[in-house]
Amino acid sequence: MLVLEKLKEYAAGPERTALVNRGSRLSYRELDARSEAFAAWLLARFEGDFAPVVLRGDKEPDFLCCLLGALKSGRAYVPIDSTLPPSRAAQILADVCPCAVVDFTGGLAGEGARFLTAGEADAILSAPPASPVPRESWVQGGETAYILFTSGSTGRPKGVSITADNLAAFLEGVLPWYPQEGGVILHQVSYSFDVSGCAVYAGLSRGMTLFSVDHALAAGYRELFAQLGDSGLTFWVSTPSFAELCTRSRAFDARLLPNLRRFLFCGEVLTHTLCGMLADRFPAASVVNTYGPTEATVLVTAAEIPPALRQDPRGIPIGAPIRGATLRLEGEDGREVAGEGQAGQLVILGPSVGPGYLGRPDLTERAFFTDPATGLRGYRTGDRCCRVGEAYYYLGRMDNQLKLDGYRIELEDVEANLQKLPNVLRAAVVPAWKGEKVAYLAAFLLLREPDGLGPLQRTIALKKQAARYLPAYMIPRKLIAVDAFPLNVNGKVDKKALARRLEETP
Numbered sequence: 001m002l003v004l005e006k007l008k009e010y011a012a013g014p015e016r017t018a019l020v021n022r023g024s025r026l027s028y029r030e031l032d033a034r035s036e037a038f039a040a041w042l043l044a045r046f047e048g049d050f051a052p053v054v055l056r057g058d059k060e061p062d063f064l065c066c067l068l069g070a071l072k073s074g075r076a077y078v079p080i081d082s083t084l085p086p087s088r089a090a091q092i093l094a095d096v097c098p099c100a101v102v103d104f105t106g107g108l109a110g111e112g113a114r115f116l117t118a119g120e121a122d123a124i125l126s127a128p129p130a131s132p133v134p135r136e137s138w139v140q141g142g143e144t145a146y147i148l149f150t151s152g153s154t155g156r157p158k159g160v161s162i163t164a165d166n167l168a169a170f171l172e173g174v175l176p177w178y179p180q181e182g183g184v185i186l187h188q189v190s191y192s193f194d195v196s197g198c199a200v201y202a203g204l205s206r207g208m209t210l211f212s213v214d215h216a217l218a219a220g221y222r223e224l225f226a227q228l229g230d231s232g233l234t235f236w237v238s239t240p241s242f243a244e245l246c247t248r249s250r251a252f253d254a255r256l257l258p259n260l261r262r263f264l265f266c267g268e269v270l271t272h273t274l275c276g277m278l279a280d281r282f283p284a285a286s287v288v289n290t291y292g293p294t295e296a297t298v299l300v301t302a303a304e305i306p307p308a309l310r311q312d313p314r315g316i317p318i319g320a321p322i323r324g325a326t327l328r329l330e331g332e333d334g335r336e337v338a339g340e341g342q343a344g345q346l347v348i349l350g351p352s353v354g355p356g357y358l359g360r361p362d363l364t365e366r367a368f369f370t371d372p373a374t375g376l377r378g379y380r381t382g383d384r385c386c387r388v389g390e391a392y393y394y395l396g397r398m399d400n401q402l403k404l405d406g407y408r409i410e411l412e413d414v415e416a417n418l419q420k421l422p423n424v425l426r427a428a429v430v431p432a433w434k435g436e437k438v439a440y441l442a443a444f445l446l447l448r449e450p451d452g453l454g455p456l457q458r459t460i461a462l463k464k465q466a467a468r469y470l471p472a473y474m475i476p477r478k479l480i481a482v483d484a485f486p487l488n489v490n491g492k493v494d495k496k497a498l499a500r501r502l503e504e505t506p
Contacts, residue, residue: 001138001145001164002171004072006205007032018204019061019187020231021212026061028207031068033128038069038121040129043137045114046099052147054096055191056080056089057104059214060118063191064200065125066102074137075099076144078159079191083215084471091156092149095359139164147358148194148294151401151413151474159358160294162194167201169351170297173322174202177264177288177302181207183234184259188213188242193406194294195266198237208235218242225251234259236285239267239406240274241437247274253281266290266299267406269394269436270316275305291318291394294408295367295379297352300325301392315436317391325350326376327392329385343395346385353377402431404438407473414441414476417469421462423448428485429476430499440477442502447481455480480505 010016011032019026026034042053053070055077057063063079070077078096080089082105093101093110100114102121109115116124139145145164149157185203187210189196199210211231217224224246236243236257243263246252254260262285263278270289278287292299303309303319310316321327329337329344337344349371356364369378384395400411411429418427426446431438451458459479466475486497 001071001140002168003201003205004068004135004138006207007035007068010207016207017209019064019210019212020184021059021061021214022217022227024061026064031065034062034065034125035068035072036133037125037127037129038066039072039133039137041124041127042069042073042075042100043133049099050075051099052076052078052096052144054078054080054093054098054101054113055104056082056084056101056108057118058082058190059187059212060104061212062118062121062125063102063104064210066121067191067200069125071139071145072133072137074139074143076139076146076161078147078149080149081190081192081471084192085468087469088157088471092159095149095157095159096147141165142355144355148192150294150408151410157413158360158363160354161356161358162294162297162354166297166352166354167197169324170197170299171201171205173324173352174198174299174302175205176323177262178202178206179208179235179261184209184211184232185235186211186213186233186237188218188238189267189406193267194292194298195237195239195406197298198264198266203235203237221246221249225249225256229256231257232259233257234261236260236263238265240265240270241268241405243278244274247277247281254284257282260285262286262288264288264290264302266292268403270305271436272310272312272316273435275310275316279307279310289316289319291392293348293379293381293383295354295356295381296325296348296350297354300327300348300350300352303391314388314393317388318385318394319392320390325352326374327387329387330380341386341388343384343386345398346381346383346392347378348381349374349376349378351377353379402438404431404441405473409441409474411441414443414470414474417474418443418445418462418466418476420469421465423451424462426485428493428495428498430495430502432478432502441474442478442480442505443476444480444482444485444498444501446483446485451481478502478505 010028016028018028018031098113102116104118144161147159149159185208187199287305290299291301301319326349328347331337356368371378382398385392414429415427425448428444462479486494
């Protein structure tokens, strides 16, 4: 596994910083030693039990040590972000049946697994093993490296499995977009979001320093900018939304980050406006736009966005296929759409396409397949795209799934969880658009009985209740009570009518 091989190589060489987190530093040598200790503990404690390891936290340095240690022990890891409600985390634990859980934030409980606090994990990580963990024990080939849980249409998250071979294909395609060695890369994306692989797997494989930004730091711009100014950052990885938040301050420019040479965006639509602002503020830095679903290992396309493309009326392209990825477009009849500029569902073929969804053969069979012509693993993305030359353009979802602040959300998932609230009989969720992007979600609610609350009081109360079931990014900004839902000709809730009503709502 390349990231583990490079970790060993850099640990054996001159002192090199692997991660910086709020002033604390972790060298490659320390990262290798602490991950080795965790791997040795897993191998000794669980022997032939290769169930996954669940890691819950934010950007704690030992999170990365445990992540790499799980891989060294031949076990997949399952990251759970610290902001995820305990009820949703419990669903993941039930689906995964882990051998061990490391909870850096506290609050998780369950049966059948060894639960470790941050302090207990530190004691394990600090005890060097008697002998190195053999490379034969590492996750390899078709073995699962990680499982990421994404929004599911039934109100229950679904786990996407990614193998060591999938990660190898991803790195082969993405590393040409990285410097040959060294530099400082932004590590702001949550471990539970696959774009974090651009820092963890690609960054560490190039011997870069991960400049780690936790949730609290990301929310406090004065402190964030102070630390960014001292970071020596050379390579920026994030969703466009996070960069847009930073651009609200005029201090976010090349004077703050004089060494920055590349922005790499993934996870949602990149706009002309952001590209133009970055070009003005960081004239020495290039902008690379990428695209990829979790099911095909982080990203499968990339394109540098020069000034000419910033004026493209079609929008910013998501790019051409990276090395090893094959793309095609299919019409509603399943036949290939070959004409330039014609829209179709994007289908991904290649070694980065994962095996499917954990414990969900029905969903796996619906979206994944083996291409009879090439023998390659394939995935139907549900994304509408078109091709112009070698570049692909994203045109939107073919279903109710969308991206908000870089997170993939299925509207039915939000609705199903809102309908768990005591006084909510039915929920319909619609996105509010601002130009090319989803600005926020709004929920129209049919209440079981009048609650006697005003709109603001009701919204505050319902948001508190919803936090029991949904992470913060999935809770609608607006919660609007209705007496009845408008219906379309098929007798279904008319979401187009609700969207029009939302536009009229102050």
